[in-house]
Amino acid sequence: MNVHHSTNSLETPESRGAQSGVKPVENVIDCDIQELYYGTFKAVRDTRIPIEKNAITAFIGPSGCGKSTVLRCLNRMNDLVRGFRFQGHVLFLGQDIYAPAVDPVEVRRHIGMVFQQPNPFAMSIYKNVAYGLKLNGYKGNRDELVEQALRRAALWDEVKDKLHKSGLSLSGGQQQRLCIARAIATEPAVLLMDEPCSALDPIATRKIEELMLQLKERYSIAIVTHNLQQAGRVADKTGFLYVDTSQGGRTGYLVEFGETERIFKDPQEAHTKEYIRGEFS
């Protein structure tokens, strides 16, 4: 319904079809980071990852390899960091979100994010979920969408009787599912999840993983995880990033990307092999 005719609309760049043999039409995001700096620190280089439609793409790798940085590039959260510079492009449905005319605020309205620490607002559960609707000036039935988002986040039954209690009164796992409900209430095209289970216990983790598998029917998901088993359980595609210390710094780069099963069973690169063997032995 909402086709926006804004002045900053862009033509699809010619380079779109050239993405490493993956059919472009199935990718909601094509990410090509040539170089990424924080000030003078080169954090990431040479990383190309597509995010496929209705699939889960996982970023794995040792800590400090820049996987969260790459994820935060995809909805321009890095713009909030001082000294952030970036060469390359991120195409969202064929449009470069880093084009000068594009407002990062708008990008974030289409690409939702779930963070490492559950971070509900200090307001009621209902208001937490309705926050995005309010931002977007949604005029329709908010109650219905709030309930729908909470159901999809598998939280409805636990909170339906206390929607006006503070979101901070929930347990850690419930808080994280509340954050997922908040993110999906506005029907974003993509959901970015930055180590969403690292602060949770195993039972809550399992719940979130089941939830991700259900959510991918409707959304495209990119997830950063330090937990290889988790990537193995949920991801369709996996990208392995590694740290390059050869030039004195600690620069992350993509080593290998492909079907999760292939990455785990038959890694091509030495670094990947070593990392996966180390983790599983």
Add this chain to the structure above:
Amino acid sequence: MTLVALVPLFSVIFMLVWRGSKQLSLGVFTELPPTAFEEGGGFGNAIVGTLAIVGIAALISVPFGILGAIYLSEADSENRLARSARFAAKVLSGFPSILAGVFAYGAMVIGARVWGWGGFSAIAGGVALSILMLPMILLTAENALHMVPRRMKEASYGMGATSTQTMLNVTLPTALPGILTGIMLAVARAAGETAPLLFTALFSNYWLMSNGKIDLLQPTASLAVLIYNFSSMPFENQIEMSWAAALVLVLLVLFMNLIGQAVSRRSIRA
């Protein structure tokens, strides 16, 4: 020695209750101050005046302080303006209160004559007190805004909120209890200030009105100045009146302090 240090406190409280309550009646809240040999009387106009002057001061310093604090809390550590503004606020907080009066005297009492008004007034007193309240409000508000977890702000940005939406919908409401505490403490301090009012609001034996209308541009009574003026008078009735006024003033100040503390305790629980 610690207990010795508390003797003055108990002595002050005892004197306030003992001498202050003698004169305390409903009349003191509704009547005007007594003249030289008059008996009875009250300080209703001074209570109204204190509230009006402090109200004006809050009207100036609260928006000023909060908006300034928002800029400081959003600025990064290398922001020159933010550092200068923080420094300015700290300088102001160490400012002798009488100098706030001197400033308001220069700006409002004699300075405003250029525009055809000026003279001693409730507004001049309010300006003087706002100089004292501003740094307290600004620094506590900045602190409260800083305490809002970064990840909460990130969540809002991640939803596609502009920085103003994030501030107004998430950061400010979360920091509100702390900010309110700062405001209440600043108001409590301002209500007890005397020196800045001596030659800005001056004093008046009448209600804050002229020709049946509220007039903020005339000399205005305040509890603090009343205590000061009456304490040096040779009449027993006036001296009793200043004790009663002191009791009312201390109760008022303590009440505001208590509200401030109650609000901050609520914020800790949340």
Add this chain to the structure above:
Amino acid sequence: MEIPSDETQISRPPTSWEKFADRVFRGLTYVFAWLAVLLVLYIAGQIAYYAWPAIQERGPGFVTGQTWDNNRDVYGILPEIWGTLYSSLLALIVGTSFGVVAAVFLSEGFLGGFLYRVLKIFGCQNHPVLGKLPSFLDSLLKNLIELLAAIPSVVYGLWGIFVVIPLIREPCNWIHEQFGWIPFFGTSLSGPGMLPAAVVLAIMILPTITAISRDALVAVPSKLREAAYGMGATRWEAIVSVIIPTASGAIFGSVVLALGRALGETMALAMLVGNANRISVSLFSPANTLAALLANNFPEAGPKEVAVLMYAALVLLAITLVVNFIGAWLLQRATAGLEGLR
């Protein structure tokens, strides 16, 4: 950005109103941050502006002059500068000794500890109500000291006139008769004077010293304490030889900040110091201070005297600014010095 219609039902780009509001609001905060800076400059500039005629006419002689006479147009503030410094110094000596002891007492939780031991003797230290008493008493004590700071200074002035002066007049005059040859007791106390003013001032600055010093003492890492105990120090030895020296930087900073407050305090002094234009070391002699001078003369000042008073205000501003900067710098250095201990 153009999003294909099937991708989203709800998300829309920020409206031009939202963008406008964002810009206006951020601009507003920027302006007010600037205003805070400009305000300080404006205040100082304005006082200097009004003082300028007097500065030109009288120059540094104003600061060293000893007479204040409206009729002869002779003005000097040396007695006021002396009175300001002398009263603050006296208040500082009394206020610091009491304030630091109170801070140690509070930070070590002596009262609560004592009560705990008493309760233990009766075997009821874990009683649901009585067991809470020690920590309750500690926080009560802390709140009472803070209450000292909440009482308006004019109330202290009132209390000074009607309680302190009558109370100390007889003993002071007795001391004057016996020890009048000592310069400090060189005059009799007829009413208002330096001593009552300094005593009340000391009470007013005590909370400042206690609050900051207590925080500094509490911040001394327990490993230092344990190290002292490990060397076989008693509790008092640990406090005197390890804990207080570690926190001494911050304690000193608090004292200087309290000095800044004492220098600028107006009401208690205007009511108690006697407003006499004279220089004397006697504790019982009336005197005057800069702030009290301003308070007494401003309400009825004519244009000429306003300029002179503005000059005096400028001197007071300069003194307090210097003292406050030193205090803030010391505190900052002290906190930075403690960083290495964490």
